[in-house]
Amino acid sequence: MFINFESDKPIFLQIAEGLEDAILAGAFAEESQIPSITEFSVSFKINPATALKGITLLVDEGVLYKKRGIGMFVASCAVEKLRRKRKEQFYDNYVSGLVTEAKRLGLTEFEIKAMIERGFKINDRD
Amino acid sequence: MIEIRSINKSYGKLRALDNICLRFEENKIYGLLGRNGAGKTTMLNIITGRVFADSGEVLMDGNPIPENDQALQQLYLTSEKTLYPENMKVKDALKWSKQFYPEFDIEYAQKIATQFGLDTGKRIKSLSTGYTSIFKLIIALSVNTPYILFDEPVLGLDANNRELFYKLLIEKFSNQPFTAIISTHLIEEVSSVIDHIVIIKDGCIIRDESCEELLSKGYTVSGTAAKIDAYICGKDVLGIDSLGGLKTVYILGNIDADIPEGIEVTKLNLQKLYIQLTNL
Known part of the structure; x- marks a missing residue:
């Protein structure tokens, strides 16, 4: 911590x-x-x-x-509870900021989706 | 509880304290903040009866403190002056303290002296600046009075010893709560330790509230000058920084629900807020 x-x-x-x-x-x-x-x-x-x-x-x-x-x-039941809470917060904590920044940079929805796919691929390989 | 009622104090033409009213409640840690010469030490000296106010009164649980032995026994102030005979050895000073403060814990004092690396066989006058501060801190942390006043406690201490001091202070406070008043200008170090903050400027109290309350009040907005100028109209502006066409403004107040597009908002930390509040 x-x-x-x-x-x-x-x-x-x-x-x-x-x-x-x-x-x-x-x-x-x-x-x-x-x-x-x-x-x-x-x-x-x-x-x-x-x-x-x-x-x-x-x-x-x-x-x-x-x-x-x-x-x-x-x-x-703490772990289950926390997972549920973090999932609910995921949009606010990560997605909304990501979309705002993407718009500022002129990135399209398609380009962002491609990046997310790439992220998943690299993470899976590790 | 210590209560300060309408205290005034002048040194010649200088108005050191101007109609000060304050309360220090039991079992809380107070930060007394202010720039050099703001009046912090004068106030601590008045509370402990070392300096007399021109007018006003200082009460402990309703009784006047000055020349009141019973009240004075409840207080300990670490000051810039060493009040012990200079030729005395540290270990003798510890024994001596026990005579004046019956609750003084010699064993604990010895223990933390070792942690700080202070040789108690040394004479007080031979101690370096840092170790003179440490010597005073050791006494303050061992006296076990209900009110302990620290005047610039970490003056001359290196980073490790400052950390050790805050650690011991919190340990002590957690095990057996007391009221601590810490005067300092190193706000970033005490902001996480204190419950309540008192900011003094030119002899006047400009803030007296819980740390959390004060923190919730300040924020900064930055963006292009035109947008910022339009936004700050009618707001309580503490300060403005400009850099080319960019402007950053420090504001006191609650953050609006809807901030115009193109303006970045960040919360102010205590350090930035304090600097803006105490700027000339």
Whole structure:
């Protein structure tokens, strides 16, 4: 996980997204415990309230849950939930920006589609 | 809670603090920001009774602080002056601190001195600029008073030791919350650490709000001069940068839902916002 302090994106959102990435990558398995608020805030040198806010976001979405007196755990359906959420965000996060930039450069829909096909081919080969 | 009510302070013709009203709540980390000579140190000295205000009052939980031992025991200020006898060894200074602050944790102080690489057998006067700062930080992090005021805490510290300081501060705060007031002009280093930001300019408070609130308020727009000039009409403009036909404008306010075509919008980070706010 990495926090970019120069980014326009609020730190608590970066914490939440970093945790999501870690869960999707399997670094924090379902039903396993994640580091405490103190560990997050000390290791990234951020205010504990900020770390708490990021983690609360994921608790509200049902990705994490709290065991009283023990700590925070990854929910059993977290990976599935996150995949669904990321798929829903895919258009906003990637496609709309791509189309705007393509128009600015005068790239046609056909050319973009060809590029996407090329991207898939290269990725498959790797 | 510390409350500052209508404090005024002048040095000769210079108005160092101009009718300051502020509150510092319990268990929060405050950033006190301002340019050189803005009045940060004067304010911290007035809070801790080292300097007397010309008028106004400073209260802790409703009781006046100056000459009030009980209130003063709750406060610790690291200042630019070393108040210990110069010939004293660091380890003796730690023991001494315990006499004045009953909650002072000598063991912890020794431990973090080792982490900072400070030899406690050295005499205070022989310490370098950086290590004099570190010595003061070690005391401040070990006194365990409910209010700890840091005046330019990282002055002369190298990058590693600055990181260590912020790490220890957060660790301490997480384990046992207290109120910290950190005066600095290095905003980029403290912006992720502080809850609340107070910006002081020419002796006046120009901002007093949560970091998050302040951050949500600033943005920049850039584009061709004609488009930008039309857009910024009626907006609270903090500053303008021009480069040829391109213009970038710093704006205070909420971002509009519909931005005209051809204008790029970015959020302002605290550093840029602070520079625009405190510019002459």
